[in-house]
Amino acid sequence: xxxxxxxxxxxxxxxxxxxxxxxxxxxxxxxxxxxxxxxxxxxxxxxxxxxxxxxxxxxxxxxxxxxxxxxxxxxxxxxxxxxxxxxxxxxxxxxxxxxxxxxxxxxxxxxxxxxxxxxxxxxxxxxxxxxxxxxxxxxxxxxxxxxxxxxxxxxxxxxxxxxxxxxxxxxxxxxxxxxxxxxxxxxxxxxxxxxxxxxxxxxxxxxxxxxxxxxxxxxxxxxxxxxxxxxxxxxxxxxxxxxxxxxxxxxxxxxxxxxxxxxxxxxxxxxxxxxxxxxxxxxxxxxxxxxxxxxxxxxxxxxxxxxxx
Amino acid sequence: xxxxxxxxxxxxxxxxxxxxxxxxxxxxxxxxxxxxxxxxxxxxxxxxxxxxxxxxxxxxxxxxxxxxxxxxxxxxxxxxxxxxxxxxxxxxxxxxxxxxxxxxxxxxxxxxxxxxxxxxxxxxxxxxxxxxxxxxxxxxxxxxxxxxxxxxxxxxxxxxxxxxxxxxxxxxxxxxxxxxxxxxxxxxxxxxxxxxxxxxxxxxxxxxxxxxxxxxxxxxxxxxxxxxxxxxxxxxxxxxxxxxxxxxxxxxxxxxxxxxxxxxxxxxxxxxxxxxxxxxxxxxxxxxxxxxxxxxxxxxxxxxxxxxxxxxxxxxxxxxxxxxxxxxxxxxxxxxxxxxxxxxxxxxxxxxxxxxxx
Numbered sequence: 081x082x083x084x085x086x087x088x089x090x091x092x093x094x095x096x097x098x099x100x101x102x103x104x105x106x107x108x109x110x111x112x113x114x115x116x117x118x119x120x121x122x123x124x125x126x127x128x129x130x131x132x133x134x135x136x137x138x139x140x141x142x143x144x145x146x147x148x149x150x151x152x153x154x155x156x157x158x159x160x161x162x163x164x165x166x167x168x169x170x171x172x173x174x175x176x177x178x179x180x181x182x183x184x185x186x187x188x189x190x191x192x193x194x195x196x197x198x199x200x201x202x203x204x205x206x207x208x209x210x211x212x213x214x215x216x217x218x219x220x221x222x223x224x225x226x227x228x229x230x231x232x233x234x235x236x237x238x239x240x241x242x243x244x245x246x247x248x249x250x251x252x253x254x255x256x257x258x259x260x261x262x263x264x265x266x267x268x269x270x271x272x273x274x275x276x277x278x279x280x281x282x283x284x285x286x287x288x289x290x291x292x293x294x295x296x297x298x299x300x301x302x303x304x305x306x307x308x309x310x311x312x313x314x315x316x317x318x319x320x321x322x323x324x325x326x327x328x329x330x331x332x333x334x335x336x337x338x339x340x341x342x343x344x345x346x347x348x349x350x351x352x353x354x355x356x357x358x359x360x361x362x363x364x365x366x367x368x369x370x371x372x373x374x375x376x377x378x379x380x381x382x383x384x385x386x387x388x389x
Numbered sequence: 390x391x392x393x394x395x396x397x398x399x400x401x402x403x404x405x406x407x408x409x410x411x412x413x414x415x416x417x418x419x420x421x422x423x424x425x426x427x428x429x430x431x432x433x434x435x436x437x438x439x440x441x442x443x444x445x446x447x448x449x450x451x452x453x454x455x456x457x458x459x460x461x462x463x464x465x466x467x468x469x470x471x472x473x474x475x476x477x478x479x480x481x482x483x484x485x486x487x488x489x490x491x492x493x494x495x496x497x498x499x500x501x502x503x504x505x506x507x508x509x510x511x512x513x514x515x516x517x518x519x520x521x522x523x524x525x526x527x528x529x530x531x532x533x534x535x536x537x538x539x540x541x542x543x544x545x546x547x548x549x550x551x552x553x554x555x556x557x558x559x560x561x562x563x564x565x566x567x568x569x570x571x572x573x574x575x576x577x578x579x580x581x582x583x584x585x586x587x588x589x590x591x592x593x594x595x596x597x598x599x600x601x602x603x604x605x606x607x608x609x610x611x612x613x614x615x616x617x618x619x620x621x622x623x624x625x626x627x628x629x630x631x632x633x634x635x636x637x638x639x640x641x642x643x644x645x646x647x648x649x650x651x652x653x654x655x656x657x658x659x660x661x662x663x664x665x666x667x668x669x670x671x672x673x674x675x676x677x678x679x680x681x682x683x684x685x686x687x688x689x690x691x692x693x694x695x696x697x698x699x700x701x702x703x704x705x706x707x708x709x710x711x712x713x714x715x716x717x718x719x720x721x722x723x724x725x726x727x728x729x730x731x732x733x734x735x736x737x738x739x740x741x742x743x744x745x746x747x
Contacts, residue, residue, distance in 0.1 A: 172728070191724060197713055324517075362531055
């Protein structure tokens, strides 16, 4: 029972990070129908930038409380990542908006490799320990433990989601975004500037990815230039799982995926009599995905759209 | 006009045949680059059937490559007989299956995997298909990495080694062969084998393209619902495309396994799948000369540039080594080429326009 509770806590923490990244994928997909393969790399750049800032601040201003450093690092990294994503969209995706569909996808993949390589050159390829800024004494809940970092992750996710929901549902920009996702041409006729909406989408996506990246880094305690790949892939899976283009779907998909992965890898050893170990955890995501898509080709919450092949 | 074409054709055929003999003079490393380029051409041609003709975006193509390579690795290396004494008793001289068994087996198994993957994914729209195939590629890699216990089948991350070189008609491609006093190195022999396979694949691809099946694929690519309405059995056609593409991948995998003499999960990462997709799209999707051009450029050019990386590396105190430079070049090529020529370097002539030229 305690194991189950523990795995649920871990799953929620993992799932909320997936959810934040998945939102970035799903918003971009909803508006320009592009799988932004470079999104995981934006997460990585955000996390590495925050690492640099935290190290700088810790050495130059010793004695500053951890949470202040964390907030400042988060603000600066968000700005850096947002600027980066803005430039990526402008350079690599915008000129190709009316090209064959595979063209922007390929530039996205190219961007992903490019960012990874550049990050490797700038930050060197070794694993870097990510400092723990919050107190590390864990709390006990019915036999399971939860660290302050994990509480922060859950809280921050809730706050980010609330802010995003408000932005999308109750502001002028949000309405413009929804209109563009529905029908870009008609939205443009109504006075919405599609370019501006798309840029805003990329900026919001980058901010969410950076927050997720810093969470990921503080949860696992290391940063490296390849750290964006797996969360990016899983988050995209989560977005598809929930129904791509659907914001609520991304959150549900992300959290479910986190839970499935963590509970699955906690029990697979016992279930198969030690035949399969927890190193198979990475494939849960994909097996679940294949099953869900076979039964519901448009994802859990996705609407059924006509096949455009 | 017609005669001109024949001359060009004969000249390029001769050039391709002499190429390894010239490269050999500069060192076998250069022939190796040519060999790998041909292997990538083979892979790109296979993926072109799935992505280019049928319009199904497959991001896990490298999985079929892996299936072929591991198939050969298992059936022609001491690994299985070492782990299973029962097998060792059955094959006292070691397990060295001949090529004639392994190529059909590798092709068949990969084709089967292709159909297996295709079956549940046929209903999916393009982008969903992309992510499922990507997941499939990762699943295969995770299994290759972890199937070393409880029963050691793939030998885990260490991979399989001591894989036999290809042997047929008494020729051992692992050893240099001397023809009339001229020494042909092992890599040059592989070059001719791969070249022959590429030629066969080009012929098959071309025949497919102009056949009833090829036209059905292209109809599905352009508009699936219309294709269905025209009486095309879209399900079977898509499965066939998956199976055919995977078969090409399987055969290339067998070739790769024997050429390297060693296979490990590392060679079959997502990066490889992305590379193959990039070759097809960069060259000119669905257009054979374009696909070949893309494969040769993306595989050979970065390798060649590695040789000029030395000074650059010295300038940047080691941060910019050749592997990084190669990645950087591939990434830049993908972005720049797509921005300048969104339909690829050498795209297929557009419908209707090709007639006006004549």
